[in-house]
Amino acid sequence: MMLDQFPMRQILNEEGQVIEGEQLPFSIEEVKRFYYLMLRARMLDKKSVNMQRQGRIGTYVQYEGQEAAQVGSAAALEDGDWMFPTYRDHAATLTFGHSMRNLLLNWRGRLEGGLPPEGVNIFPPAIPIASQLPHAAGAAWAEKKRGTDRVSLVYFGDGATSEGDFHEGLNFASVFQVPAVFFNQNNGFAISVPMEKQMHAKTIAQKGLGYDIPCERVDGNDITAVYTAVKEAVHRARSGGGPTLLEAVTWRYGAHTTADDPTKYRDQSESERRRETMDPLLRLERYLKHQDAWKDQWVSSLEEEISAEIEQAVEEMENYPEADISQLFDHVYDVPTWTLQEQIDEHLAVKGRNG
């Protein structure tokens, strides 16, 4: 029943055709821009997985397959808006203007991963599941109190909807009608636990009914639908219409992280099948081919450009100065407490350095 009430919004189907009754609100150039942004995200992800295998970075969290959901939602924000990612959302943060070098440094166990460029409002990726939803509601609340038109967009997965903070974040946002967009990526699995063990509900979108806020289910592999749905939610938030819950239905091809083996809990041939049928990049490729706007040369030049950008970021990451001991102690308090200062002095004395 809820599946009928929450049909999956789609503009481009798997074949790359505009579905009946819809119109694609994007020019060829805009579609090509989407393709470029998703390709950039995918190439960074593949490079990162490879570097993890080579021991050049630590445990890595991959997002391959979820590019349309992340890139499409991030692209619908404006400068000055707020983004609250999880650890799997670096396609989104990259698109929203995070530094590629700092995103890579995150996987080298560096605090710089939590530091976006000046003027870009991205919180450090939240590790405790769903804990970032109340933050997004709070930051949006602050914008509302100041009377700005800035919004928050927060990412979370299907498993996060079981956590208390999911409900508390949505409820606060709903009660105070703050300009926040709750963007769920339902990739079907919380590590190994499938959706049907996570909830009896058939959709995540329907959970918004309990908060009496707009809620919608969208094909998370159709970037045109994701962008359109998020743009509408963002517009509503900016113009005083309060929060929205969006469910982007997607799939991660790979493991939960590079430390996980998905064949223990699912048949990975499903991932291979989806690569051939539902892939977000393939869908745009098909669309552009239908429009006679696809040239192999265009793609190879994009790949070349992106590879150079990634190589540059990797080089910067690998040549980045070692973490200084001071980073361990800086920013715990505004000024170190006396207990911490004594510990610092003792530590540095052992290292033969002056405090």
Added chain:
Amino acid sequence: MTTTVETKNLTMIQGINEALRTKLEEDDQVLVLGQDVGVNGGVFRATEGLHEQFGGERVIDTPLAESGIVGTSVGMAANGFRPVAEMQFLGFIYPAFNQIMTHVSRIRQRSMGRYTAPMVIRAPFGAGVRAPEVHSDSVEALFTHMPGVKVVVPSNAYDAKGLLISAIEDPDPVIFLEPMRCYRSSRTEVPEEKYTVKLGKAAVRREGEDISVFTWGAMTIETMKAVEQVEQEENITCDVIDLRTLYPMDKEAIAASVQKTGRALIVHEAPATGGVSSEVMAVINDTSFLYLCSPVERVCGFDTPVPVYSLENEYIPSPEKIKRAIRRSVAF
């Protein structure tokens, strides 16, 4: 030339109310939020009159959700506001523990200083008011063990006002614990104007020669009773130090007192094991070991849950227990 400071004779709860009013008047970024803090003025009346004066946009009745209250405060604090969040009782803070441990205390470090959480979490705490189960917990040690936050416990109106203003102005998050037994147990002269009491500084409540007694919150009441009795009955005089800030603790005050008396006792109502008394002992050990004439004593709550109130008088450290520990130390 002398200046007269206008004072009022206030209970601690009134001192807290004055601190909130002072900061709400002075700083538009200060917000007060929590369950029942608005129209109702708080279950203990800490926020009485504030909703009327400052309106619902600044004195906010929130949904009943501790993690949501603290989590949205993190978002607001990172985005320019200074929230003062109320937990109705410290025993109700546990749903917010994840937010405090993983975000409030470390957002500054996680973002290399880009985002901070200059916020205060107020919570009434402690036993002795015949409250229902879970309302009487005394878990200050959960927060003194949490790098990134400061922990403050006033015991009277003057300190409560000055410490709460300092806590709201502090760039770091502060857990501000208010002993319920002290809310209306005494009155103190409190300046009408704004003043601050510095965080991290203890107060000497009584001076003596034979032993140093360190305590905080409601245990200052039992401790003062006990030391007055041992002085009258046995001519044992005590330094009584109200630590007021549990993290960072006033090391100098602890050392100065122990080095004067050569003996020490710590009194707190939280369970003994892992309690803040252990940290006071560590400070004494580090600063004053060779001055000690006897082992450091402590009188604390039991390693049990804080009981329902039919048993709370058995649980709370009594003047008799405190006197016994003082005598044992002095006779060693």
